[in-house]
Amino acid sequence: MIAPSLATGDGQGGEGRAYTVVWRLHFYAGLVSVPFVLWLAVTGALYLFQPQLDALIDRRYDMLEMRGSAAAPSAQVAAALATVDGLVLNAYELPAGPRSASRVLIGRGSDLYRVYVHPPTLKILKVVPENERLTRLLFYLHGELLLGWPGSMLVELAASWTIMLILTGWYLWWPRDGRGAGGILYPRFSARGRPLWRDLHAVFGFWVSFCTLFLLVSGLPWASSWGGMLKAVRQIGSETVVRQPWTTGSESEAAERVEAHDQHRPAVGGGRGSTMSGTLYGELDRLVPIVAPLGFAPPVLISPPSALSPTWTARSEARNRPLRQSVTLDGSTGAVTSRTTFAEWPLIDQLVGYGVAIHEGHLFGWFNQALGVFTAVGLVVVSVSGVMMWWKRRPAHRLGAPMPRRRLITLPALWGGLVILGVALPLLGASLVLVLALDRWVLPLFPDLAFYLGARSARG
Incomplete structure (x- = not known):
């Protein structure tokens, strides 16, 4: 043609x-x-309008009645894990405010669930597969037509x-004719x-x-083909596996989850009825008071050791990516062992980060x-x-x-x-x-x- x-x-x-x-x-x-x-x-x-949509959908979980003191984070995680058999902790999200439900991400393999827990009573308010949230569906509709x-x-x-x-x-x-x-x-x-x-x-x-x-x-x-080729080019000459702070489609995202979730420490328990006493998740109670004052841009996620990281990790998942930073922590002492800011990312990751922040409408606010x-x-x-x-x-x-x-x-x-x-x-x-x-x-x-x-x- x-x-x-x-x-x-x-x-x-x-x-x-x-x-x-x-x-x-x-x-x-x-x-x-x-x-x-x-x-x-x-x-x-x-x-x-992802932030506004998420806030609208979750508004009832950020205006809770809070009577009594909040339970320990490890108890909140245990309550979340008791909802679905055989899952492990992916991340504990720091509460957005004093009246907010705790968000606990649990999963195994490619499955990931967001569990809303009432902090004082440990009542489960909502369980939703992460990929079935409205804004995640919009993300996949936009990027891959829900076809993978x-x-x-x-x-x-x-x-x-x-x-x-x-x-x-x-x-x-x-213009070629000088018409004005x-x-x-x-x-x-x-x-x-x-x-x-x-x-x-x-x-x-x-x-x-x-x-x-x-x-x-x-x-x-973010595209499967072009993004995958970019990662392959970056892998040339590198002695370690290149990890990019973005995924190249739902299938690569699921593969990363499988790699991380299925290789937690052997001591990590999970499943219905686990009290978490004496397990790795108990260290979360020591880490939350240390991470909270760091002032990371929300949402802030605290993740246990996994195949992708041998230590506890706290990271900002701010939609404005240049605000993101992370720390690794010693679970037994609570000591911060390393800190990484956006400015320390490789140049290509910074450029992509700025591009994505603008692409998604988060770099410079409402404008x-x-x-x-x-x-x-x-x-x-x-x-x-x-x-x-x-x-x-x-x-x-x-x-x-x-x-x-x-x-x-x-x-x-x-x-x-x-x-x-x-x-x-x-x-x-x-x-x-x-x-x-x-x-x-x-x-x-x-x-x-x-x-x-x-x-x-x-x-x-």
């Missing part, structure tokens, strides 16, 4: 021929990307084509029909393109959320206006792609740019090669289909 436009042209100058080629690339990139862009815009806008690894690959492929869409869109947007700012920097609302849709598409596309490109690039480290909403709304406008432009100009019996030219041309800059993009975004590169192969060897066998798709200017 794309190949003919990359190899053909008429007698016009290089600029005109390049414009046609880029237009066709833009058209097909939009064809692939628009449904995903709409989905990601809506789910991403909702996920921006295949969904992550689809989202990454769509994101890669959307990057192509933005880059070609910049080229098409660039109307339709370039602001829409001409006096226009009607397709010209108005064109203005909306071009203007909103320009203003949201920079934020969109940032969001796409900052999301790639970050507002900017994210503006971008999401703009993407909806751009997508709808693009569809409307296509709908109003579509010819009969054809998809409506710009028609290919007839004479052979060479566009080294364009080919070079595509090669660079294909290397930087392997799924995009692989899909482009597949499209070229289909166009070269398959579509000629179906001339009517080739004509409909715009790969040939005439049937036969």
Whole structure:
């Protein structure tokens, strides 16, 4: 579908021929990307308000009646473990306030549960699988369509084509006729029909393109394929296993849980009726009063020794990642044995951390959320206006792609740019090669289909 436009042209100058080629690339990139862009815009806008949604859902557990003193943290953990057979402690979360329920994360293997415990009475208020919380469902809807690894690959492929869409869109947007700012920097609302849709598409596309490109690039480290390759590259020359402070999809997250949960110290008990007396979890009572005054940004989780860490660990899981830090502790004495701040993370982890904090709307408060909403709304406008432009100009019996030219041309800059993009975004590169192969060897066998798709200017 794309190949003919990359190899053909008429007698016009290089600029005109390049414009046609880029237009066709833009058209097909939009064809692939628009449904995903709409989905990601809506789910991403909702996920921006994760803190507010979590607070709304959990509000009843942060306004509890507290009569009497709170039980020891180890007793709270024991009460949580008694709810489900065979589980171990993943983390104890420091209470958010004096009237808050204790949150205890328990699990084994890939399963993880959040248990809400009333501190004075040890009554279990709620048990919910961590992956079934609303904001976690939104996270997986946004990042992998609730399809696991295949969904992550689809989202990454769509994101890669959307990057192509933005880059070609910049080229098409660039003013060439000296007509002024109307339709370039602001829409001409006096226009009607397709010209108005064109203005909306071009203007909103320009203003949201920079934020969109940032969001796409900052999301790639989380994707199964691109993020996995990044980790593999980082592993080259390293004598230890590289651990990144982010996951590359639900399956890698589950694998990390299996590694950590299933290899706790042999002395660690769990399961219904365990009193925790004389076990490792009793050390939690010594550690909570030490961790609480450290002033970590909430939520603060205290985790027991595991395969991933041979000592107790207290860490901030702040949504604003540059605020995160952690300490390791000696469970028998309560001594802090090491401390790591965000500034001590490897540079690549810091860059990804800043990117994710902005991506999720947490780096600079409400303005970050507002900017994210503006971008999401703009993407909806751009997508709808693009569809409307296509709908109003579509010819009969054809998809409506710009028609290919007839004479052979060479566009080294364009080919070079595509090669660079294909290397930087392997799924995009692989899909482009597949499209070229289909166009070269398959579509000629179906001339009517080739004509409909715009790969040939005439049937036969």
